[in-house]
Amino acid sequence: MDRACSVESRIFYSFLPLDPPVRSLALAALVTLLLLFAMSRLIATSYQAAAEPEPIPVRPIHIPEMKPTENIDRRPVRPELPPAQPPVSTIERAVDPTRLTTLPAPPGPGFDRGGPVAINRDPVPLYKPAPSYPSAALRRGLEGYVVVEFTISETGRVMAPRVVAGFDSAGNETRVFDRAALSAVSRFKYQPSMDDGRPVKRHGVRNRISFRLAD
Numbered sequence: 001m002d003r004a005c006s007v008e009s010r011i012f013y014s015f016l017p018l019d020p021p022v023r024s025l026a027l028a029a030l031v032t033l034l035l036l037f038a039m040s041r042l043i044a045t046s047y048q049a050a051a052e053p054e055p056i057p058v059r060p061i062h063i064p065e066m067k068p069t070e071n072i073d074r075r076p077v078r079p080e081l082p083p084a085q086p087p088v089s090t091i092e093r094a095v096d097p098t099r100l101t102t103l104p105a106p107p108g109p110g111f112d113r114g115g116p117v118a119i120n121r122d123p124v125p126l127y128k129p130a131p132s133y134p135s136a137a138l139r140r141g142l143e144g145y146v147v148v149e150f151t152i153s154e155t156g157r158v159m160a161p162r163v164v165a166g167f168d169s170a171g172n173e174t175r176v177f178d179r180a181a182l183s184a185v186s187r188f189k190y191q192p193s194m195d196d197g198r199p200v201k202r203h204g205v206r207n208r209i210s211f212r213l214a215d
Contacts, residue, residue, distance in 0.1 A: 184209060
């Protein structure tokens, strides 16, 4: 290569004293010769292609066996009917005080049916609401009781209630519970007293109305 360059240099310098047009042609010819020389060297050089990369291994794809979808009709099962409920007995809230709640037992053998049966009894309570706790006693934390006396009419209604006495839990007389006790007693309902089968008034009936605070 160095030898060829020296030859070309000598050729180049030999053309220097020539005229400019001739010098230009000589320079072009020299460049052409150099290009041809370089191309011949490239062609003569052994060329090896780059090694190709190894192919990426691909695993076989397993496709499962496809089965047709089965549509199963699973309708909900109708629940069994509940057992029949026992009949509900109705309670007659409108109470006739003159009507007996119990019937007399049938007469036994040898009973004389000739005369009427006389029925006598004391008043029977039907409705006794709880009294309202007085706010004054509630603030003071008082407990106690009141004794109330009244009359029960022929229809079972309370008449003329009055306070006999009132005491707190320590045994001291107090009137803080009187009004609440009278209000509760006035709403009591009774079956009236019976005398020979007829409803009658009952005087001097006493009730003890207690007032207790919840624990």
